[in-house]
Amino acid sequence: MAETKVTPWEVSGKVDYDKLTKQFGTKIINDDLRRRLARLASEQNILLERGVYFSHRDLDLILADHESKKGFFLYTGRGPSGPMHIGHLLPMVFTKWLQDRFGVNLYVQITDDEKFLLNRERELADVDKIANDNILDIAALGFDPNKTFIFKDTQYMRNMYPIALRVARQINLSQVRATFGFESSTNVGMAFFPAIEIIPTMFEKKRCLIPAAIDQDPFWRLQRDIAEGLGFHKAAQIHGKFLPPLTGAEGKMSASQPETAIYLSDDPKTVRNKIMKYAFSGGQESIELHRKLGGNINVDVSYAWLRDFFEQDPKKLKKIGQDYTSGKMLTGELKGILVDKVNSFLEQHRANREKAKEHVDSFMHGGALAQRMWKTVHN
Amino acid sequence: MAETKVTPWEVSGKVDYDKLTKQFGTKIINDDLRRRLARLASEQNILLERGVYFSHRDLDLILADHESKKGFFLYTGRGPSGPMHIGHLLPMVFTKWLQDRFGVNLYVQITDDEKFLLNRERELADVDKIANDNILDIAALGFDPNKTFIFKDTQYMRNMYPIALRVARQINLSQVRATFGFESSTNVGMAFFPAIEIIPTMFEKKRCLIPAAIDQDPFWRLQRDIAEGLGFHKAAQIHGKFLPPLTGAEGKMSASQPETAIYLSDDPKTVRNKIMKYAFSGGQESIELHRKLGGNINVDVSYAWLRDFFEQDPKKLKKIGQDYTSGKMLTGELKGILVDKVNSFLEQHRANREKAKEHVDSFMHGGALAQRMWKTVHN
Known part of the structure; x- marks a missing residue:
């Protein structure tokens, strides 16, 4: 390490x-x-x-x-x-x-x-x-x-x-x-x-x-x-x-390693590919083993993302955790849940981003606080 | 030293x-x-x-x-x-x-x-x-x-x-x-x-x-x-x-030692007092010795000030140097020449300074170059 x-x-x-x-x-x-x-x-x-x-x-x-x-x-x-x-x-x-x-x-x-x-x-x-x-x-x-x-x-x-x-x-x-x-x-x-x-x-x-x-x-x-x-x-x-x-629990997402991160501009297909290909899995090596031993949510990055941000409903998160740990849910299914969550979040974000083009000026110049700040010299 | x-x-x-x-x-x-x-x-x-x-x-x-x-x-x-x-x-x-x-x-x-x-x-x-x-x-x-x-x-x-x-x-x-x-x-x-x-x-x-x-x-x-x-x-x-x-040839005029410098705001009396009292002299210890041995313009600060700035006329400067070196001119006389030169310079400067209050804005904002500069972001 x-x-x-x-x-x-x-x-x-x-x-x-x-x-x-x-x-x-x-x-x-x-x-x-x-x-x-x-x-x-x-x-x-x-x-x-x-x-x-x-x-x-x-x-x-x-x-x-x-x-x-x-x-x-x-x-x-x-x-x-x-x-x-x-x-x-x-x-x-x-x-x-x-x-x-x-x-x-x-x-x-x-x-x-x-x-x-x-x-x-x-x-x-x-x-x-x-x-x-x-x-x-x-x-x-x-x-x-x-x-x-x-x-x-x-x-x-x-x-x-x-x-x-x-x-x-x-x-x-x-x-x-x-x-x-x-x-x-x-x-x-x-x-x-x-x-x-x-x-x-x-x-x-x-x-x-x-x-x-x-x-x-x-x-x-x-x-x-x-x-x-x-x-x-x-x-x-x-x-x-x-x-x-x-890619795993070490470090943080890095711009120089695109496979470690989901960018806000990543399209649905890219999101799916990255998560399916790179998201570090707590699953077993084969379906048979997974069904028998279950997955490890303590190292699984897809689960971590759902827990930390994307699955807001505690009941649903709990169920996902149980099903994955028991082996009922396979890694592909877990990743699929995350893919859908991330893509729906990004779709909404991109719509908001388009709208933001019209009102971003209020944060930078036109809004009440921004106007006051441009008139203030800090000393 | x-x-x-x-x-x-x-x-x-x-x-x-x-x-x-x-x-x-x-x-x-x-x-x-x-x-x-x-x-x-x-x-x-x-x-x-x-x-x-x-x-x-x-x-x-x-x-x-x-x-x-x-x-x-x-x-x-x-x-x-x-x-x-x-x-x-x-x-x-x-x-x-x-x-x-x-x-x-x-x-x-x-x-x-x-x-x-x-x-x-x-x-x-x-x-x-x-x-x-x-x-x-x-x-x-x-x-x-x-x-x-x-x-x-x-x-x-x-x-x-x-x-x-x-x-x-x-x-x-x-x-x-x-x-x-x-x-x-x-x-x-x-x-x-x-x-x-x-x-x-x-x-x-x-x-x-x-x-x-x-x-x-x-x-x-x-x-x-x-x-x-x-x-x-x-x-x-x-x-x-x-x-x-x-006070002498070492260092430079210092704000923390007012006797070392003539300030642009010093009034005629202060200028006279400072030069008479503090200006390091190349003269001899007594008038008799000075008449006999002459002064040393290589260490005399009053002479240095005349040479470096205040006596613009090369002929007059040469004569001052000769008279002081020969002992014909006493330290008090040399200092007196400098006092008059400095005071007349400062009198003119202060008049110019008063007038500058009216046109200083052209240097800072209103003049052609100043106006152009305030419109320029340097990168």
């Missing part, structure tokens, strides 16, 4: 989430907190109930701020390195649920600067094309047009540079080396970039909640070191696990 | 300019080049004739570009760390002469970001106040309102961020450590800043000539490493010596 590595720019090996929470110093979301969140949201969310969003910092304080009417705001982001796959969409779907249930402002940072800096082969125009494409996928989820601001760093830096300087002045080279593993060969743009990713946590004086995959945590540790000194709250987080790559 | 140190942020000890040119790899401006520049400018300039501007890179190529009608542009800057003294004004005066004689565009970068990042005690508002004050002193020199753009980094970053990313991606942490002596405790804003100071050399596709004191040279060495790879010319420089501090 490959060595496990979890940084904002690389996830490889088998991710041990319990170990990560200890290493990063985050807290597991316990039953009490999960119930309290569901009560205040007046709704359960399967990403929480099934442990995809499993860890946090200060989520209890966020809920207290909500209860006391102080309120809070949401911040998440996307690094436009290529077309989005289903794993990229999960934090956005979860964020959308939080915005719906709590009626709060949401900031979505598109780190086009970061993705340009990371790869010397990329042109700004290429990154911009990807960014615009990603923004449509995000806009398709239907956030509140007057409470959501989606921005590209290269464009919004005009309003952020003063506060970027304030943040950057508090972070030294020793810290970014220790936190992100930066080396002598790291370019000075990347050394500066952590300041940029931290800024949106300071867009409001309220407490900020960040739903994101746990690999982004180093940025928030740094934020929590410096925020109060600059007159802002330490950012709260709710950390997600990665939807496993089709 | 203190150890000599010349970096963009610290100049101490006795500066050995010959050694610096070797260390930095620049060329001494020889007689041929000086005469060629004067011929093309149709005028001599005492800062050149008397060796204050003494070193260069690619000045010959700049002149060739002028002769072949390709043209060139000028770039210089100011770090707004405090009120400006006479030493700060010299590069600006020289730059103004170059613009007048060659009719070229000039960009003046006010590095308010740098000065904020350098000092954790400073607020952005404080730096901004200083910046605006400095800009008036610069505007007072009367640059061409339609060919000059003066900008603060904090404001103009909105148009520079894309190219800042392109530049930053080419510079790694190892290079800024080697070039600027950055350490683990250096903040990530300062690590990024060299990219910002390099950007204006890429404002046009023509060759850029930078008149500046030689302490800024590390930025240009870095620029010359990366410019051609980004599709721009290596920047040309013309390097100035420091006007010596009143």
Whole structure:
């Protein structure tokens, strides 16, 4: 097994989430907190109930701020390195649920600067094309047009540079080396970039909640070191696990290995082929053996995808799990269920994406929050 | 004698300019080049004739570009760390002469970001106040309102961020450590800043000539490493010596030691007191000895100031030198000549500064070049 590595720019090996929470110093979301969140949201969310969003910092304080009417705001982001796959969409779907249930402002940072800096082969125009494409996928989820601001760093830096300087002045080279593993060969743009990713946590004086995959945590540790000194709250987080790559439980879906991921643009036939061909199976080697021994849902990726996101109905999921474990359901059947679920999700997503072309401007410029943000210089 | 140190942020000890040119790899401006520049400018300039501007890179190529009608542009800057003294004004005066004689565009970068990042005690508002004050002193020199753009980094970053990313991606942490002596405790804003100071050399596709004191040279060495790879010319420089501090030949005038400098805001009485009290003298201990042995113009700071800038007439300067060396002129008389020269210069400067309040906007927003720049996003 490959060595496990979890940084904002690389996830490889088998991710041990319990170990990560200890290493990063985050807290597991316990039953009490999960119930309290569901009560205040007046709704359960399967990403929480099934442990995809499993860890946090200060989520209890966020809920207290909500209860006391102080309120809070949401911040998440996307690094436009290529077309989005289903794993990229999960934090956005979860964020959308939080915005719906709590009626709060949401900031979505598109780190086009970061993705340009990371790869010397990329042109700004290429990154911009990807960014615009990603923004449509995000806009398709239907956030509140007057409470959501989606921005590209290269464009919004005009309003952020003063506060970027304030943040950057508090972070030294020793810290970014220790936190992100930066080396002598790291370019000075990347050394500066952590300041940029931290800024949106300071867009409001309220407490900020960040739903994101746990690999982004180093940025928030740094934020929590410096925020109060600059007159802002330490950012709260709710950390997600990665939807496993089709090919197995290690690492995360990767743009450089198309067989590991289902892209939002994959057509029904491609989805079927990828899942049938690549989805790592917990089934037995032959039908006879499978009928006799049953499948292993602990390693089966199709089952994991149904559990983590695609089968919202707990009764149906339970039945699938039982049937597969008992050998009643064959791998082909299990995969078939996932194929249908994914294709129906993507069909709906693509319809929403088409519609989003008409209203994406409200998130970026025209909506109430976007208009206010373009008039604000942050310092 | 203190150890000599010349970096963009610290100049101490006795500066050995010959050694610096070797260390930095620049060329001494020889007689041929000086005469060629004067011929093309149709005028001599005492800062050149008397060796204050003494070193260069690619000045010959700049002149060739002028002769072949390709043209060139000028770039210089100011770090707004405090009120400006006479030493700060010299590069600006020289730059103004170059613009007048060659009719070229000039960009003046006010590095308010740098000065904020350098000092954790400073607020952005404080730096901004200083910046605006400095800009008036610069505007007072009367640059061409339609060919000059003066900008603060904090404001103009909105148009520079894309190219800042392109530049930053080419510079790694190892290079800024080697070039600027950055350490683990250096903040990530300062690590990024060299990219910002390099950007204006890429404002046009023509060759850029930078008149500046030689302490800024590390930025240009870095620029010359990366410019051609980004599709721009290596920047040309013309390097100035420091006007010596009143107190002697070591280091440069320092804001933290007011007795070392004459500020542009010093009133006539203050100027007289400072020069009489602090200007390091090459005179003898008593009038009798002085009449007998004469003064030493090689160490006398009043004489150096007259030579470097304030006595434009070569005949008068020669006579002063002879009379002082022979003992005919006493230290008090020499200082008196300088006091009158400085006060008359400052009186004119302050009148120009008042007038500049009315036309400073043309450099920053309203002039032809400024208007074009605010419409340009550099990438």
